[in-house]
Amino acid sequence: MTAIVVIAEVSDSDFDPITAELVSAALQTGAEEVHVVAWGLTQSQAVGYEGVKSILLAECAPNSVEQIKELIHQALMRTQATCVVASFNWRNTEFAASVAAMNDMSIVTDCLSLETQPSGWRVSRPAYSGKVEVDLHVDGGLVALLRDRVWPAARRDPVPVVTMSTLTSVSAVSQVGSTEAPRSGVDLNSAGVIFAVGRGLGAEGVPEFVELTNRLGVALGASRPVVDAGWLPHAHQIGQSGTSVAPRLYIAFGISGAMQHLVGIRKAQRIVAINTDPQAPIFSIADVAVVAEGTEVVKAMLDLLPSS
Amino acid sequence: MKVLVALKHVGAVSGVLEVDGDHIDPAFLEFAMSDADGYAVEAALLMRDRAEAEEVVVVTCGGEPATAVVRDAMSMGVDRGFRMSAEDMGFDPLAVGRVLCEAVTSECPDLLLVGVQSSDLGQQSVGPATAALLGWPCVVGATAVQVDGKTLTAHRELEGGAQEIVSCELPAVVTVQTGPHQPRYGSFKDKMAAKKAEIPSHTTGVTPRVRVVAMRPAISTGNAEFISGDPRSIAEKLLEMVRAEQ
Numbered sequence: 001m002t003a004i005v006v007i008a009e010v011s012d013s014d015f016d017p018i019t020a021e022l023v024s025a026a027l028q029t030g031a032e033e034v035h036v037v038a039w040g041l042t043q044s045q046a047v048g049y050e051g052v053k054s055i056l057l058a059e060c061a062p063n064s065v066e067q068i069k070e071l072i073h074q075a076l077m078r079t080q081a082t083c084v085v086a087s088f089n090w091r092n093t094e095f096a097a098s099v100a101a102m103n104d105m106s107i108v109t110d111c112l113s114l115e116t117q118p119s120g121w122r123v124s125r126p127a128y129s130g131k132v133e134v135d136l137h138v139d140g141g142l143v144a145l146l147r148d149r150v151w152p153a154a155r156r157d158p159v160p161v162v163t164m165s166t167l168t169s170v171s172a173v174s175q176v177g178s179t180e181a182p183r184s185g186v187d188l189n190s191a192g193v194i195f196a197v198g199r200g201l202g203a204e205g206v207p208e209f210v211e212l213t214n215r216l217g218v219a220l221g222a223s224r225p226v227v228d229a230g231w232l233p234h235a236h237q238i239g240q241s242g243t244s245v246a247p248r249l250y251i252a253f254g255i256s257g258a259m260q261h262l263v264g265i266r267k268a269q270r271i272v273a274i275n276t277d278p279q280a281p282i283f284s285i286a287d288v289a290v291v292a293e294g295t296e297v298v299k300a301m302l303d304l305l306p307s308s
Numbered sequence: 309m310k311v312l313v314a315l316k317h318v319g320a321v322s323g324v325l326e327v328d329g330d331h332i333d334p335a336f337l338e339f340a341m342s343d344a345d346g347y348a349v350e351a352a353l354l355m356r357d358r359a360e361a362e363e364v365v366v367v368t369c370g371g372e373p374a375t376a377v378v379r380d381a382m383s384m385g386v387d388r389g390f391r392m393s394a395e396d397m398g399f400d401p402l403a404v405g406r407v408l409c410e411a412v413t414s415e416c417p418d419l420l421l422v423g424v425q426s427s428d429l430g431q432q433s434v435g436p437a438t439a440a441l442l443g444w445p446c447v448v449g450a451t452a453v454q455v456d457g458k459t460l461t462a463h464r465e466l467e468g469g470a471q472e473i474v475s476c477e478l479p480a481v482v483t484v485q486t487g488p489h490q491p492r493y494g495s496f497k498d499k500m501a502a503k504k505a506e507i508p509s510h511t512t513g514v515t516p517r518v519r520v521v522a523m524r525p526a527i528s529t530g531n532a533e534f535i536s537g538d539p540r541s542i543a544e545k546l547l548e549m550v551r552a553e554q
């Protein structure tokens with residue numbers, strides 16, 4: 001018997017919609033049993049999914065990586081599962097590899113497919129900055145962090161809820177302070193049109209790009225390396241560790257399309273990407289793809305726009 | 309205090325690639341030190357500058373060509389480096405973790421730094437895996453690291469750009485995120501020394517449990533409408549799109 005434990009994502013006192021994708025991914029692998037592990041929900045809020053065997057519900061201290069690890073270990077012991085499925089996000093990367101190490105399993109993140117095999121698992125994931133897809137064979141148990149929006153959503157349906165015992169682990173790492181994201185006059189959230197600059201335009205390309213956005217009166221966004229290098233302040237950064245935006249039109253210059261950037265532009269209505277590389281991963285989500293030298297396009301646009 | 313920094317020699321695809329069964333012809337790859345690893349080296353060197361660390365040692369796992377990243381780090385100014393000779397296990401972060409445990413056993417560092425992710429695969433797993441295997445605390449995604457006696461303090465990133473300050477006791481593992489402390493260029497003297505240095509290598513008995521069975525170019529065109537032309541005609545089309553929204 002093959003069993004899978006799905007680590008639920010929870011938001012607004014309910015399963016986050018991503019959980020439904022994780023469940024359907026687990027159900028599609030060919031495993032006989034799928035269990036969902038959750039915390040931060042009450043018993044009545046934990047309504048399950050069709051095909052799921054049980055929900056294992058626990059009380060976990062908020063953001064306690066140690067307790068999450070303890071809980072998953074308990075769930076694995078209880079269900080005899082040989083695979084843990086969770087979403088590929090920042091929180092989960094903090095515990096996923098340790099869960100694998102502690103339970104003698106392997107880890108693969110950013111999975112695009114997942115199947116059982118006689119002696120383990122078969123998964124696919126991107127490689128070489130998203131330009132290649134690889135199929136991997138994993139011997140033995142696996143912790144798989146899945147890319148979202150790849151699998152359809154599983155249907156909701158009540159299933160038995162099992163309450164797990166109290167977690168006692170304490171973390172060796174303690175929080176001693178925190179700071180908010182730096183605020184500034186940059187408003188990307190309400191912008192209708194955003195021009196975003198990536199590492200591909202280079203340090204020299206950025207001043208002209210800024211001039212272009214000024215002349216056009218559009219908002220200025222950037223990928224992380226542009227901010228890391230100090231070419232633009234953090235307030236312009238779009239993505240997982242920056243701002244999420246929802247413009248009607250998003251035009252990206254010299255941005256490759258890493259997952260951490262793309263999560264920030266999901267709500268954009270129309271995405272245009274300018275890149276010298278015809279295989280740039282950003283083209284997979286773009287509505288309009290332009291294979292061109294970004295700096296030359298910027299110069300040509302400036303030529304067409306009189307400076308005031 | 310002694311810091312060990314783990315480095316990955318990563319291949320980036322240059323130009324339009326071709327895949328041959330289960331691998332890419334190395335002719336399509338340009339090799340370099342993984343992005344975040346450069347920041348990890350910088351974080352270690354900053355600790356040495358502030359006299360929090362006495363020695364900064366680097367290690368890479370891989371074949372002979374991977375010594376290039378050890379030399380890169382030496383030309384930034386680290387004290388020395390070595391290679392754990394291993395077959396390609398890049399797809400198995402736990403296997404890399406086991407190799408790093410061997411390196412930790414022989415070097416006995418107080419702190420192990422790794423990049424938050426490799427720029428080719430982005431698994432974000434080697435640091436937490438190694439920490440779990442060693443039984444050491446792990447700080448993930450640090451942009452600044454400081455040590456005072458046996459206590460480590462780090463600024464780490466949360467989603468959306470917020471930060472938290474965390475602390476733990478040494479020995480520990482920290483995964484370093486790219487950030488404001490750009491990797492330095494070393495002095496002429498360091499560069500010369502790096503060129504000439506003997507890079508010792510040690511063999512390991514670790515075998516990966518995750519193996520590549522097939523590889524193909526990702527279908528990256530999706531549903532995009534491709535437009536081409538000279539820069540001016542592209543500029544005109546883009547301006548039209550912008551004006552339609554303003």
Ligand SMILES: Cc1cc2nc3c(=O)[nH]c(=O)nc-3n(C[C@H](O)[C@H](O)[C@H](O)COP(=O)(O)OP(=O)(O)OC[C@H]3O[C@@H](n4cnc5c(N)ncnc54)[C@H](O)[C@@H]3O)c2cc1C
Nearest residue numbers: 198199200223224239240241242254255256260261276294
């Ligand atoms: C925890 C974590 C959080 C992260 N958060 C974020 C985030 O919030 N936002 C973010 O953006 N990244 C984030 N990243 C980083 C992310 O993984 C990528 O490294 C980053 O998005 C790459 O930025 P880029 O596309 O500008 O650079 P690259 O990936 O280097 O891409 C440059 C692109 O420019 C193209 N190019 C080169 N020259 C030209 C030219 N002349 N004209 C046109 N195109 C050209 C190249 O073909 C390439 O596609 C995060 C990473 C981690 C680990």
